[in-house]
Amino acid sequence: MSLRLPPDFFALPVVLKVEQRFGAAGFARLIKLLEQFAASPSRASGVVEQAASDWRSALQVGPLELNVFLAYLETAGFLALEQAAEPGSPLRVTLAECAAFLPPLQLPGVANDWRQWFAAELCLSEVQGKDPYNQSLFRRWCATNVTIEEMNAAIELAVKAGTTLTPPNLHALLMTVRKEKLDVARR
Structure with missing residues (x-):
């Protein structure tokens, strides 16, 4: 960063x-x-x-x-x-x-933005970045307007749980982060 x-x-x-x-x-x-x-x-x-x-x-x-x-x-x-x-x-x-x-966090708009972010922040290899499943996750995150802040929250959960920082693992934790945000919004 x-x-x-x-x-x-x-x-x-x-x-x-x-x-x-x-x-x-x-x-x-x-x-x-x-x-x-x-x-x-x-x-x-x-x-x-x-x-x-x-x-x-x-x-x-x-x-x-x-x-x-x-x-x-x-x-x-x-x-x-x-x-x-x-x-x-x-x-x-x-x-x-x-x-x-800190520079303002931008909302990634295309799958390549997420691939580049993962490569820069989490040392995602080029092979992993081009993996079709990971690319589909990146596209899904763009379509659902996932923010860097949400991804950082998912990373913090992964670190606490001792989970590896891969796109599939973070995707599962991202769902937890978003569910918590919805719960807070409902109160």
Whole structure:
């Protein structure tokens, strides 16, 4: 998934403060932080959860610098931090305004759009993408206006259930997602 900076990104108060406080390195770390969100499977909710060592590696900082940098962003209201008390527990970072940094999700209009999305997001092979059954699923999703948000919800269900991320498996879970949406709409 790509990262999209809002048109006024460089003028945002938090960006100016980070640049003023941490210099060019801080600005680069802010961009690296946003890249972590763009690559996260939970990007729609603005959440990235990984080990502190992975955060240090991604932002190229030491433990103290990481804590200072993230605490500064938390104080500015840019993100929220959570970490369980157990040693080695992952650091959960939640971006406050995540939608501003992600490209708008488009509704796929032809089967090839879904094939390309599956190839880019879920590493679907070319052979799987051309499989007639998968192509029929992709066409069905286009005809029924399946959204990327719905597919992401199906992926989250698959991950929780330990199911492989194939089009047929996700199709079954997509039906669950849509049924839940209908149930909510009926209330």
